[in-house]
Amino acid sequence: MSQPEVLNQEFTLGYTYTRSTGPVVGRFLTALKNRSIVGIKASDGRVIVPPMEYDPDTAEELSEFVEVGQEGEIVSFAWVKEPREAHPMDKPFAWAMVKLDGADVPMIHCVAADREDSLATGARVKAVWAEETVGFITDIRCFELV
């Protein structure tokens, strides 16, 4: 029995999800659309960005939104040498934990930089907005060094 060449085919498995944001994440995204960044105040006074719906310690519902700064500092980062198709940038960039001014916890986003060694923990970065904002996390196109 002759063995034919093994068959091979590319295919894409796709799911069309629409996700409800709820009032808290919805508020965060709505703020992004208006080019501002909001967090929420936890029971111990910490400002959490993006806002959480429930307190991480007491599980109480949270509701006190706080606008935070559009600049902050890199807490940690990972350099992506070879971006993949799904990545937000088509040239090398960093995934970083960025602690925004006025926030007490860092949030993850991408940082544009020419070279890995131009980045460091503690480096100051600022948000770069997309030309058109729609109410999605990509409204912040990236952060870049101040």
Added chain:
Amino acid sequence: MSEEQDMITDIEVPINLKYNFTAGAAATRFLTQVKKGVLTGQRCPECAQVYIPPRGSCPACGCATEEEVELADKATVQSFTIVSIPIPNNPIQPPYIIANLVADGANISFLHLISECVNEDVHIGQRVQAEWKPEEEWTHAMDNIRYFKPIDEPTVPVDMIGKLPVTGLEG
């Protein structure tokens, strides 16, 4: 507009997973035969079960399966679902029937559609036969068979499903 109306309440987050599917030796043999309009299974040398589509080994015994068995394009309904809710991006319009079918000569079912039928009359043990696309449209795919349609043969008793020879209940 008020802030309430401007509020973001939901987001579109489609997920697309890109695969490069490699059929492997057994499935390649199977699909090469399907391209010729032939359904083939593989028989386990240990337990004699015939699998379609063949995977190159018996899931029950773990033995390698090599012996090929040409199966009929007639089958028996083992179970079925009438789908009434449309699925995004699925070109098939409900209501339609998706069924586990056991080809004559095989012991294990495969999934395919049943059509050209009264949906409410479809039943377990019903005899069906492949409705093939025109030969010039055949590719390495099970949708060379557009669907299975009922044929005028007696219902197979439940305990006989998956135990018919290639020649079927009456053969």
